[in-house]
Amino acid sequence: MSEHDKFAPLADFNWDAIGKKSQNYSADERSKMEAMYENTLQSVTEHDVIDGTIVAVTSKDLLVNIGYKSDGIVPLSEVRYNPEIKVGDKLEVYVESQEDKSGQLILSHKKARALRSWDRVNEALEKEEIIKGFVKCRTKGGLIADVFGIEAFLPGSQIDVKPIRDYDVYVGKIMEFKVVKINKEFKNVVVSHKALIEEELEQQKKDIISKLEKGQILEGVVKNITSYGVFIDLGGVDGLIHITDLSWGRINHPEEIVQLDSKINVVILDFDDNKKRIALGLKQLTPHPWDSLDAGLNVGDKVSGKVVVLADYGAFIEILPGVEGLIHVSEMSWSQHLRTAQDFMKVGDTVEAVILTLDREERKMSLGVKQLSADPWTTVIEKYAIGSQHTATVRNFTNFGIFVELEEGVDGLIHISDLSWSKKIKHPSEFCKIGDKIEVKVLEMDSENRRLSLGHKQLEENPWEVFETVFTLDSVHLGTVTQVTDKGAVIALPYGVEGFAPTRHLLKADGTSLKAEEQAEFKVLEFNKESKKIIASHAKIHDDAIAAEKAVETEEKKTAEKAEKKAVKKVKESVEKTTFGDISALSDLRDELQESEKKKK
Numbered sequence: 001m002s003e004h005d006k007f008a009p010l011a012d013f014n015w016d017a018i019g020k021k022s023q024n025y026s027a028d029e030r031s032k033m034e035a036m037y038e039n040t041l042q043s044v045t046e047h048d049v050i051d052g053t054i055v056a057v058t059s060k061d062l063l064v065n066i067g068y069k070s071d072g073i074v075p076l077s078e079v080r081y082n083p084e085i086k087v088g089d090k091l092e093v094y095v096e097s098q099e100d101k102s103g104q105l106i107l108s109h110k111k112a113r114a115l116r117s118w119d120r121v122n123e124a125l126e127k128e129e130i131i132k133g134f135v136k137c138r139t140k141g142g143l144i145a146d147v148f149g150i151e152a153f154l155p156g157s158q159i160d161v162k163p164i165r166d167y168d169v170y171v172g173k174i175m176e177f178k179v180v181k182i183n184k185e186f187k188n189v190v191v192s193h194k195a196l197i198e199e200e201l202e203q204q205k206k207d208i209i210s211k212l213e214k215g216q217i218l219e220g221v222v223k224n225i226t227s228y229g230v231f232i233d234l235g236g237v238d239g240l241i242h243i244t245d246l247s248w249g250r251i252n253h254p255e256e257i258v259q260l261d262s263k264i265n266v267v268i269l270d271f272d273d274n275k276k277r278i279a280l281g282l283k284q285l286t287p288h289p290w291d292s293l294d295a296g297l298n299v300g301d302k303v304s305g306k307v308v309v310l311a312d313y314g315a316f317i318e319i320l321p322g323v324e325g326l327i328h329v330s331e332m333s334w335s336q337h338l339r340t341a342q343d344f345m346k347v348g349d350t351v352e353a354v355i356l357t358l359d360r361e362e363r364k365m366s367l368g369v370k371q372l373s374a375d376p377w378t379t380v381i382e383k384y385a386i387g388s389q390h391t392a393t394v395r396n397f398t399n400f401g402i403f404v405e406l407e408e409g410v411d412g413l414i415h416i417s418d419l420s421w422s423k424k425i426k427h428p429s430e431f432c433k434i435g436d437k438i439e440v441k442v443l444e445m446d447s448e449n450r451r452l453s454l455g456h457k458q459l460e461e462n463p464w465e466v467f468e469t470v471f472t473l474d475s476v477h478l479g480t481v482t483q484v485t486d487k488g489a490v491i492a493l494p495y496g497v498e499g500f501a502p503t504r505h506l507l508k509a510d511g512t513s514l515k516a517e518e519q520a521e522f523k524v525l526e527f528n529k530e531s532k533k534i535i536a537s538h539a540k541i542h543d544d545a546i547a548a549e550k551a552v553e554t555e556e557k558k559t560a561e562k563a564e565k566k567a568v569k570k571v572k573e574s575v576e577k578t579t580f581g582d583i584s585a586l587s588d589l590r591d592e593l594q595e596s597e598k599k600k601k
């Protein structure tokens with residue numbers, strides 16, 4: 001055998017198997033084995049959503065087995081909403097590509113979540129399921145959270161049971177939520193974290209409420225501060241400390257006493273039947289200041305304090321924090337005319353006063369300031385004797401007169417009828433103004449009731465004594481109509497005197513009536529010195545003139561009638577002496593009668 005024949009190649013040598021492990025399968029067996037292997041692999045179609053299992057976790061990716069011939073890769077950033085994810089967890093993935101350029105299966109969890117998100121969200125709402133989400137950013141009124149790949153809105157009011165002032169602290173955190181609302185039309189989802197907390201607190205509330213008792217002292221956290229009080233969180237149950245129960249002393253705002261989020265002890269004062277409204281107190285944990293008030297303090301003693309409240313009727317003075325006394329406005333000055341406390345002092349002033357009443361049981365005290373000075377009425381009798389004249393200041397008007405002040409604490413009244421002898425005054429404001437100086441004369445005095453009756457017109461002689469001789473009955477004077485009313489008119493007569501003419505006495509000779517500002521002559525019909533009243537008439541003047549003319553005519557008529565009667569008598573006497581045949585005599589008689597008739601006409 002030649003050397004060539006010794007190394008001749010085999011006719012059935014499989015050159016494809018060079019460098020590979022020898023396989024002892026026939027072609028038929030191999031075909032069967034490949035079919036069996038293919039059956040163990042899942043049929044994968046691109047863009048499908050498949051559930052896979054995490055088989056490895058690296059710093060950047062997740063290796064996910066979906067039953068395909070190779071494992072797929074999912075970026076770790078797509079599952080940051082769940083930092084607890086681990087090997088063996090199920091994960092839904094979207095098949096991006098069966099093979100990339102490197103032959104790698106490319107998967108996406110984010111797209112898979114997005115495709116199934118609305119089903120998941122609706123299921124979570126229906127089953128009230130607790131879900132997790134990643135807070136992405138802050139927005140107006142709340143936060144945006146990634147829930148199943150959907151951007152859900154977390155309102156600020158649904159973050160926590162207590163008010164949240166800084167939303168930014170939640171950004172980048174994983175939080176648990178409950179879906180509370182879905183708007184399918186606008187693809188909006190609203191979630192709540194507060195709902196989870198409320199469920200946990202509900203049981204705590206029941207436990208706390210069942211143990212509440214009046215007078216019980218609890219520790220709480222200042223939850224909210226308002227102008228009227230402070231809300232305290234007692235561990236899921238809220239109570240209110242009203243501003244009046246924060247301190248025994250007066251405060252302007254609760255922030256002077258407590259701070260937000262601080263822990264304080266409080267006492268339960270009261271609550272409603274359901275124990276949902278709980279009234280708390282803070283000042284009740286300390287003794288009442290009245291209990292520590294000096295036992296030696298009595299009525300008549302002097303005290304000093306700060307004005308804390310002003311009202312029209314008086315001022316409250318804080319002697320000690322929580323110990324106040326009232327100075328009524330009537331105890332601020334000896335003056336009797338109406339004034340307010342603001343005329344004497346203002347809030348923040350330090351004043352000295354005298355204790356007028358003191359009731360330790362009722363915790364009430366009344367004070368006075370005017371008692372620190374002498375009562376001016378002790379010397380009124382000497383200083384303001386009846387008949388003496390003084391200068392006073394106009395302080396107030398009434399319909400019936402003027403209140404004036406002679407000095408601080410000494411007031412008097414000028415009745416409206418004592419202002420002027422001649423002028424009729426309807427209201428004192430027509431005569432003077434508030435603050436004017438006015439001369440007065442003391443008419444009467446009532447020391448017991450602290451009243452002085454004063455007069456102004458009494459400083460002059462009564463002109464009506466003279467007017468009585470001027471405006472005599474039936475005397476005629478020139479006057480001017482100043483005011484016309486339904487009943488008549490006011491007439492300005494000489495010497496500043498006013499008279500009154502009834503409406504029917506305003507008629508002029510032509511039948512019309514006098515009007516305002518018209519000047520005419522008036523006849524005095526009535527004069528009353530006591531009531532200072534003059535009744536005058538213009539109509540009476542021309543009525544009297546007409547009457548006088550009629551009287552003259554009547555007198556003349558009477559004279560004519562007498563003459564006629566005398567002539568007739570004379571004729572009769574002549575007839576008796578003559579005969580009817582004396583035609584001449586009859587003719588003369590006829591002529592005489594005709595002449596008499598002419599004169600009569």
